[in-house]
Every structure is written in structure tokens, then in C-alpha cells.
Amino acid sequence: MRWLLAKDLRILRRSPMLVALLVLYPVVVATLIGFALSRGPDKPRVAFANLVPSSGQEIDLGGKRIDVARQAAPLFRAIDPVRVRTRAEAVKKVRDGDVLGALVIPQDTTRKLQTGLEPATVDVYYSADDPVKASFVRDTIKSQVQDANNALTRELSRVALQFLGLISTGGNYSFLGRDFDVLGLQRSERMLEQAKADLPRASPARDRIDQVVRFARLARENLDLSDDVLSSVSSPLRVKQTQLDGGATALSSFAVPLAAAVSLMFITLLLASGALALEREENAYLRLVRGLVSRTGLLLEKAGLAAVCSTVVVLLMLCGLGLFVELDWGRLGLWGLATAFGALAFAAMGLTVGAMTREVRAASLLCVMASLPLTFLALVPSGSVSPALYDVIRAVSALFPFKPTLNALDAAINGGEGLALPLAHLAALFAAFAGLSRLALNRFA
Amino acid sequence: MFPAVSEAVLSAQGLSKRYGKREALRAVSLDACRGELVAVIGPNGAGKTTLLSILAGIQRPDAGSVNRGPREIGWVPQQAALYGKLTVAENLRLFARLEKAEDPDAEVQRMLDLTGLADRAGDQVSVLSGGNRQRVNIAIGLLGCQPVLLLDEPSSALDPRQRERVWGFVLSLAERGTTVVYSTHDIAEAERHANRVVVLADGELIFTGTPDAFQDAVEAETGGRGADFEQAFVAYLKARGH
Numbered sequence: 200m201r202w203l204l205a206k207d208l209r210i211l212r213r214s215p216m217l218v219a220l221l222v223l224y225p226v227v228v229a230t231l232i233g234f235a236l237s238r239g240p241d242k243p244r245v246a247f248a249n250l251v252p253s254s255g256q257e258i259d260l261g262g263k264r265i266d267v268a269r270q271a272a273p274l275f276r277a278i279d280p281v282r283v284r285t286r287a288e289a290v291k292k293v294r295d296g297d298v299l300g301a302l303v304i305p306q307d308t309t310r311k312l313q314t315g316l317e318p319a320t321v322d323v324y325y326s327a328d329d330p331v332k333a334s335f336v337r338d339t340i341k342s343q344v345q346d347a348n349n350a351l352t353r354e355l356s357r358v359a360l361q362f363l364g365l366i367s368t369g370g371n372y373s374f375l376g377r378d379f380d381v382l383g384l385q386r387s388e389r390m391l392e393q394a395k396a397d398l399p400r401a402s403p404a405r406d407r408i409d410q411v412v413r414f415a416r417l418a419r420e421n422l423d424l425s426d427d428v429l430s431s432v433s434s435p436l437r438v439k440q441t442q443l444d445g446g447a448t449a450l451s452s453f454a455v456p457l458a459a460a461v462s463l464m465f466i467t468l469l470l471a472s473g474a475l476a477l478e479r480e481e482n483a484y485l486r487l488v489r490g491l492v493s494r495t496g497l498l499l500e501k502a503g504l505a506a507v508c509s510t511v512v513v514l515l516m517l518c519g520l521g522l523f524v525e526l527d528w529g530r531l532g533l534w535g536l537a538t539a540f541g542a543l544a545f546a547a548m549g550l551t552v553g554a555m556t557r558e559v560r561a562a563s564l565l566c567v568m569a570s571l572p573l574t575f576l577a578l579v580p581s582g583s584v585s586p587a588l589y590d591v592i593r594a595v596s597a598l599f600p601f602k603p604t605l606n607a608l609d610a611a612i613n614g615g616e617g618l619a620l621p622l623a624h625l626a627a628l629f630a631a632f633a634g635l636s637r638l639a640l641n642r643f644a
Numbered sequence: 645m646f647p648a649v650s651e652a653v654l655s656a657q658g659l660s661k662r663y664g665k666r667e668a669l670r671a672v673s674l675d676a677c678r679g680e681l682v683a684v685i686g687p688n689g690a691g692k693t694t695l696l697s698i699l700a701g702i703q704r705p706d707a708g709s710v711n712r713g714p715r716e717i718g719w720v721p722q723q724a725a726l727y728g729k730l731t732v733a734e735n736l737r738l739f740a741r742l743e744k745a746e747d748p749d750a751e752v753q754r755m756l757d758l759t760g761l762a763d764r765a766g767d768q769v770s771v772l773s774g775g776n777r778q779r780v781n782i783a784i785g786l787l788g789c790q791p792v793l794l795l796d797e798p799s800s801a802l803d804p805r806q807r808e809r810v811w812g813f814v815l816s817l818a819e820r821g822t823t824v825v826y827s828t829h830d831i832a833e834a835e836r837h838a839n840r841v842v843v844l845a846d847g848e849l850i851f852t853g854t855p856d857a858f859q860d861a862v863e864a865e866t867g868g869r870g871a872d873f874e875q876a877f878v879a880y881l882k883a884r885g886h
Binding site: 202203205206209210213214481482483485486487489490491492644 | 700701702713714715719721723724725726727728729730734738739741742743768784
């Protein structure tokens with residue numbers, strides 16, 4: 200078997216274009232997927248529970264009624280709200296994967312906005328079982344709450360500035376159907392100056408009036424500055440985020456195992472399927488299995504070749520990425536373990552493809568055609584599609600090595616959820632695909 | 645012209661093979677002696693390749709038996725089973741190692757000398773002519789030093805000069821005592837390069853004997869009416885319901 204392995208390595212060495220494509224193509228695809236990940240679906244489904252009673256939807260600010268729900272409208276521009284009645288219902292929808300996240304407006308929100316003594320808080324719940332999804336929910340809701348904050352702030356500031364204007368310069372003001380003429384600091388100052396001029400020069404009241412005039416001038420001049428101060432108060436609403444379950448992998452860290460999994464998939468699948476199909480294309484298969492090598496031995500040799508080559512390439516890639524991204528080098532052994540398990544599962548799948556297609560070109564085409572959709576399926580976050588469809592997607596993803604490889608690499612590199620389960624999953628897939636490829640080999644010649 | 649025929653080294657008895665409803669071989673028996681050149685002839689679909697692949701151990705017969713296992717029989721497939729990216733010497737060395745030859749390098753040198761390809765040892769197989777490729781293909785079939793060599797249409801797709809070169813090589817093997825069984829649909833080739841012909845038609849063995857005996861049988865069937873031998877052979881098959 201080792202001579203066959205040496206032969207395959209020599210053929211690879213003499214096919215520089217093939218080797219270059221095997222390395223470059225996955226890198227390009229991984230980069231594209233990385234770019235694609237920076238965007239999520241346009242309108243994520245978010246459970247929305249407004250616990251504020253209908254009678255308390257408006258706040259009164261100096262006699263002016265402000266509809267908080269209307270001011271919070273920007274929240275709904277970027278999400279597809281699934282309205283629920285209670286907080287528990289919203290949380291359940293997130294846990295069940297029906298929605299990407301939940302937004303809860305607590306009962307006391309308008310009261311807090313009204314009093315202004317403490318900021319009103321909205322609650323956001325999300326599941327972090329998928330870092331892509333978690334990041335997307337966080338970013339989307341954060342930016343939408345910021346938009347709502349801006350709208351509320353603008354409205355609150357406008358009302359407050361009207362009052363300040365009245366205090367500073369005076370003018371008419373309507374309250375409960377009656378009109379009032381507010382004197383204002385400016386006119387008060389002028390009236391006091393006139394009153395002072397009417398007093399005798401030796402009157403002791405002139406000093407006291409002078410003090411009041413200086414205060415009125417000082418107050419007016421500083422109230423002019425309060426426009427800027429008010430504009431800078433910009434967060435009447437605050438967000439409290441609650442992660443319901445899952446790991447805490449950041450999206451930037453998640454990109455590393457994702458790039459590694461994509462590269463591992465392409466290199467291993469193409470190499471395993473191509474190396475096996477090549478034996479038939481070169482007409483050497485029958486000569487080999489006529490007692491020189493057993494069929495199972497041949498499959499093991501190809502699986503070993505593909506797994507070792509791709510594991511080396513991916514570990515080198517991870518080491519290269521480690522120069523730019525902070526990685527825990529102490530987990531290097533786990534990287535190797537996860538990569539090797541993933542490579543073996545992909546190799547067995549590649550052998551099945553090679554044994555079924557029996558031609559190098561057909562095998563390569565099928566590998567690419569099958570693996571790209573499977574990759575994207577494995578990355579579909581729960582809540583972005585209907586629950587039934589998501590269950591189907593999850594079942595399909597479980598039948599192929601990409602998702603468990605991604606989970607294993609994430610656990611190995613970022614210390615996410617347990618490593619044992621994805622490794623066991625990959626071992627089972629290796630056994631299943633190895634069995635399939637052995638069956639397919641019966642009609643290979 | 646041909647070496648003396650002595651002991652039987654290959655014996656197949658009652659071989660039958662069926663592909664679905666089609667019967668590819670019907671109770672075919674064959675014996676071949678040391679140094680004998682046996683040509684298996686017949687029209688396309690007669691069962692020649694099926695017979696050789698069963699003798700080579702590639703396929704299992706539905707019935708019947710062969711007295712030797714695959715490791716005791718050299719086999720040369722119709723299409724060269726070689727790695728195009730490897731050189732002639734590398735191909736030979738790889739298969740010598742897989743055959744567990746005691747001294748693979750010596751075996752490679754022996755085959756290069758035997759095939760007359762020593763000067764092309766460093767060339768990649770992909771750049772060789774069809775004739776030279778077939779010589780390497782045959783050489784690999786001989787690497788295990790088996791006493792029997794099976795060749796499936798060894799000269800098909802070769803030009804006359806290449807064909808002559810390949811046959812010179814095969815005849816030299818027989819002279820050294822190797823039993824050679826080959827399939828062909830070229831009757832003239834069988835007449836020239838065999839000391840026994842086995843005729844198959846629709847999976848059935850309809851004649852076995854020397855080329856001269858076969859010619860006599862065909863001429864007797866057609867009345868020796870001056871037709872060329874190929875036409876006579878077709879008439880012979882037709883007369884037997886094939």
C-alpha cells in the first residue's frame with residue numbers, strides 16, 4: 200500500500216496545476232463565504248412583545264403627548280416582527296428556533312421615559328448556538344434601537360428646547376386650552392433695567408435689582424448653550440441583551456474554523472474522489488485488485504492520502520492565520536484532532552463520489568456541485584426559515600461531514616461547545632461513507 | 645516456428661457466466677500447456693473478454709473452475725493499465741513492488757531489457773507510442789514471473805509495425821516457456837501467431853484445435869469455394885446458428 204501512496208504523491212508532484220487549483224480554489228471560496236457572512240438575511244424574524252398597556256403608550260411632556268410606539272417605528276424597519284403577548288412566549292420562540300431573536304418592551308418603559316429619572320430599557324433575547332446568527336441579531340437590534348433612540352431624542356429635545364426658548368425669550372404658551380404669556384428672562388432683564396432707572400441714585404434697592412439683572416443675563420446666556428447640551432443627550436432607551444444558550448464564539452473567531460472547514464472539505468473531497476477515479480481512468484484498477492491490493496486496502500490508501508494531505512494543508516493554513524488572528528496555540532493538538540477526523544470523513548465521502556462517478560472530471564464536478572449547497576445549508580441559522588424547513592436542513596446537514604467538521608473545528612480552535620460529540624459524529628460518517636464507497640466499488644470496473 | 649508443447653499448466657472446466665438474461669459463457673472448458681500459444685477468436689460479443697477475465701480472476705464464473713489463482717497468472721488488459729504521469733521505469737518498479745519482487749530494481753532492468761525499452765526508461769508513459777505502451781503493459785503482466793500470461797486483444801489499435809514488434813515480444817516469451825492465451829478477432833493473426841485456436845460464438849465453444857485443423861474445418865464447411873478465409877469463417881459461424 201505504501202508504494203501506491205508513494206506513486207500517488209509522485210503523480211501529485213508532477214501535476215502542479217492540479218495542486219495549485221486544489222489549494223487556491225478552497226481559499227477563494229472560503230474568502231467569498233467569509234464576505235457573504237458579513238451580511239445576514241434582509242429581514243430576520245424577531246419575536247416582539249410590547250408589555251406596555253395600551254393606555255400607557257403615550258408620554259406627556261409639558262402637556263405635549265408623544266406616542267412612544269410611533270417613535271419606536273424604526274425598530275420594525277429592518278425586522279420581520281412576530282408579535283407575541285408575553286415575555287415567556289417570546290423566549291420560547293427563540294429557544295425553539297422559530298425566530299432569530301426576541302425584543303421585549305417592558306411594562307414600565309413609558310413611565311421611565313416620562314419621569315426621565317432612569318433610562319427605559321428594552322430586553323433582547325437571542326440564541327448563541329450559531330455565532331453568525333448571534334452576531335447578526337445583536338448588530339441588527341442594536342442598530343435599530345439606536346435609530347429609535349435617535350427618533351425619540353429628537354422629539355424630546357424639540358419639546359424641551361421649546362420650553363427653554365420660552366424661559367429664555369418669553370412668548371405665548373397654550374396649556375389645557377388656555378393661552379399664557381410667558382415673560383421670559385430677556386424681557387425680565389429689560390423690565391428690571393427700566394425699574395432700576397426709575398429709582399433714585401441713592402436707593403439701596405438698585406444694588407438688589409442689579410443682582411437680579413446679572414442673574415437674568417447669566418441665565419439667558421447659559422440657556423442659549425443648553426441647545427447643544429440637550430442634543431447630546433441621546434439614549435432615552437437602553438438595551439439589555441440576554442443570551443439564552445450556546446457558546447460565546449465571536450464572529451471573527453468563527454471565521455477561522457469556517458475557513459478551515461471549507462478548505463478541508465474541498466481539498467479532501469477532490470483529492471480522494473480524483474485519486475480513486477484516476478485508477479479506473481488509467482485502467483489500473485483491475486490490475487491492482489487482482490491480488491496486488493485488496494479493494495478495502497485501496498480505499499484506505501486513498502482515504503489516507505487525501506486525509507493526510509488535506510490535514511497538513513489546513514494545519515499550515517491555520518498556522519498562517521494565527522499570524523493575523525489571535526488563536527490559542529495551546530490547543531494545537533485539538534486542531535489536529537478535529538482536522539484529522541473531518542478529513543477522514545470527507546475522504547470517505549470523496550471515495551463514495553469517486554466510486555460512483557468513476558471518472559475524474561465527473562467526480563470533481565459532483566464534489567463541487569454537492570459541497571457548496573451543503574456548506575450553505577449547514578450555515579442557515581435557525582429562525583431564518585420556517586421551523587419545519589429548518590428541521591429538514593438540519594437533518595440533511597447531519598448526513599454530510601461539513602457541519603460536524605465545522606463544530607469540531609470551532610470547539611478545537613475557539614473552545615466552543617464540546618468536541619467529543621462532533622468527533623463521534625464524524626467517526627460515524629466516516630464508517631457510513633466508507634461502507635458506501637466499498638459497495639460502490641463493486642461496480643467500479 | 646513454435647516451441648514444443650508439453651505439460652498442461654492452465655485448465656479451466658465448465659465455465660459459465662450470465663449477465664442478467666444474457667448468457668455470456670456456456671460451459672466452456674480450456675486447457676493450455678507450457679509454452680503454448682492459444683488464440684481465442686470469435687466475433688464481437690462472443691465471450692472472449694469474459695473468458696479471459698474469468699481465467700485472470702477478475703470475474704467469478706457462475707459455474708466451473710480454473711486450476712490457478714490470480715497470483716499465478718499474468719494478465720494484460722486490452723487497454724494499457726499504466727500511470728501516464730510515471731516513467732516507464734517507475735511504472736515497472738511500482739508493480740514489481742506490489743508483486744513483492746525480491747529485487748524490484750533488478751526486475752525493472754530485466755523487463756526493460758526484455759521489452760527493448762531501456763533507452764526510454766526515464767520517459768513518462770504518456771509520451772510513448774501505442775506500441776511501446778503496450779510493450780510496457782505486457783511487461784507489467786510478466787513481472788510476477790507467472791507461468792501463464794493472458795492477453796486481451798494485445799494488438800488492437802496498433803499499426804502493423806507496432807503489431808509486429810509486440811508479437812515478436814510475445815513469441816519470445818512463449819519460446820522461454822510461458823503459456824500465452826490471447827484473444828483476438830483478427831483470424832489471420834490467430835493463424836500466424838498461435839499453435840491452437842479456440843473459437844467462441846455467443847458464449848459457446850464451437851471449435852478447438854490447431855490453426856490448420858480449424859482452416860480445414862472451415863473449408864469443409866464452405867466447400868472450399870475460393871472465398872477468403874474471413875468470409876469462410878463467417879459462413880462457418882452461420883452454419884452453426886451464430
